[in-house]
Amino acid sequence: MSDIRSMSLTELEAALKDMSQPAYRAKQVFSWLHKQKILSFDGMTNIPKELRAGLAAGYPLYGCEIRNKQVSKLDSTVKYLFELHDGELIESVVMKYKYGYTVCVSTQAGCKMNCAFCASALGGFHRNLSAGEILGEIYAAENDLGITVSHIVLMGMGEPLDNYDNVLRFLRLVTDENGHNISMRNISLSTCGIVPKIYDLLNECLQLTLSVSLHAPFDELRSKIMPVNRKYGIDELLKACREYAETTSRRISFEYAMLGGVNDSDECARALAKKLRGMLCHVNLIPVNEVKESPFHPGSPEQLKRFSDILEKNGITVTVRRKLGSDIDASCGQLRLKHTEGNSV
Ligand code: SAH
Numbered sequence: 001m002s003d004i005r006s007m008s009l010t011e012l013e014a015a016l017k018d019m020s021q022p023a024y025r026a027k028q029v030f031s032w033l034h035k036q037k038i039l040s041f042d043g044m045t046n047i048p049k050e051l052r053a054g055l056a057a058g059y060p061l062y063g064c065e066i067r068n069k070q071v072s073k074l075d076s077t078v079k080y081l082f083e084l085h086d087g088e089l090i091e092s093v094v095m096k097y098k099y100g101y102t103v104c105v106s107t108q109a110g111c112k113m114n115c116a117f118c119a120s121a122l123g124g125f126h127r128n129l130s131a132g133e134i135l136g137e138i139y140a141a142e143n144d145l146g147i148t149v150s151h152i153v154l155m156g157m158g159e160p161l162d163n164y165d166n167v168l169r170f171l172r173l174v175t176d177e178n179g180h181n182i183s184m185r186n187i188s189l190s191t192c193g194i195v196p197k198i199y200d201l202l203n204e205c206l207q208l209t210l211s212v213s214l215h216a217p218f219d220e221l222r223s224k225i226m227p228v229n230r231k232y233g234i235d236e237l238l239k240a241c242r243e244y245a246e247t248t249s250r251r252i253s254f255e256y257a258m259l260g261g262v263n264d265s266d267e268c269a270r271a272l273a274k275k276l277r278g279m280l281c282h283v284n285l286i287p288v289n290e291v292k293e294s295p296f297h298p299g300s301p302e303q304l305k306r307f308s309d310i311l312e313k314n315g316i317t318v319t320v321r322r323k324l325g326s327d328i329d330a331s332c333g334q335l336r337l338k339h340t341e342g343n344s345v
Helices: 009-018 024-034 049-058 131-145 160-174 195-204 219-225 234-248 266-276 301-313
Strands: 065-071 078-083 089-097 100-104 108-110 125-128 151-154 187-191 209-213 252-258 281-287 317-320
Touching: 009 024, 065 131, 078 131, 089 131, 100 131, 125 160, 131 160, 151 160, 160 187, 160 195, 187 195, 195 234, 209 234, 234 252, 234 266, 252 301, 266 281, 266 301, 281 301, 301 317
Parallel strands: 100 151, 151 187, 187 209, 209 252, 252 281, 281 317
Antiparallel strands: 065 078, 078 089, 089 100, 108 125
């Protein structure tokens, strides 16, 4: 049985019709779930008691329970460890920017992708999150902080395109005008490059920002640090990206984690510029965040500047990602499962 927060308004209408309810009931229930963000059928005060009981008997309503919360002393970034209904643990991060709050959500418990520099894969893959569970991360954080987020990044644990159907359902739900009603333009989805799914997403023609974790301009190097590259190589990936940008007219954002002495040479910068020439895109350089178990370090600020200058000289727009929440391990690639007893996350 589907959890009720994963159901679209149309599906809810059909379910309520089967329970001999008028159509407007679905909108009321949907609003309780996605606007008031409540977690009990009892709280739905304009719904008849009997119907509440019927819904409760038929549909699970799962929440995210806050198991741990850390607030950065440096920039007020908040990192949550949430427990799902079956005991799975996931992490989400809320960041405050001038334009509002951004939440970084996880789409899977664990990850299969095994990127060499990323902490999320260290605990292995556990399971996909449902659309309702991904929404649950946002609602739990909003309820806890008393805020409404305006931007969402699918950049937490997991590979969104490896959980394609649930992620697409999540995107439709969170942008529904009868629900949270976030603009698709305020959502970024980050992928390590599962090419067939990029084409599937392209066919949806959504106005979201596609971020692609590139991290290297050469197949040999990229395959070493990102095993997914052995299946979908750089040229195939960039071809899909070009088509994506052309079809949607949305600029692709390439993520490039600077791994000192590994992928930050002048030669890499020149090769990257050549590969991206003429594409509607920009490059986001991220000094790699250190993860205890991995050997990578961020390299020197001078080399970061040289790398960035080479890209710019070749006509590529570059930004360097600001680090938020660095005192609470809330930066990119640091979200992970920590099960060990007594180990505070
Ligand atoms: N699976 C998706 C979503 C993860 S998003 C993807 O690969 O894009 C997290 C982003 O942080 C990705 O760009 C990822 O490559 C990057 N990342 C992972 N570990 C990192 C680290 N230690 N330092 C900096 N960036 C990292």
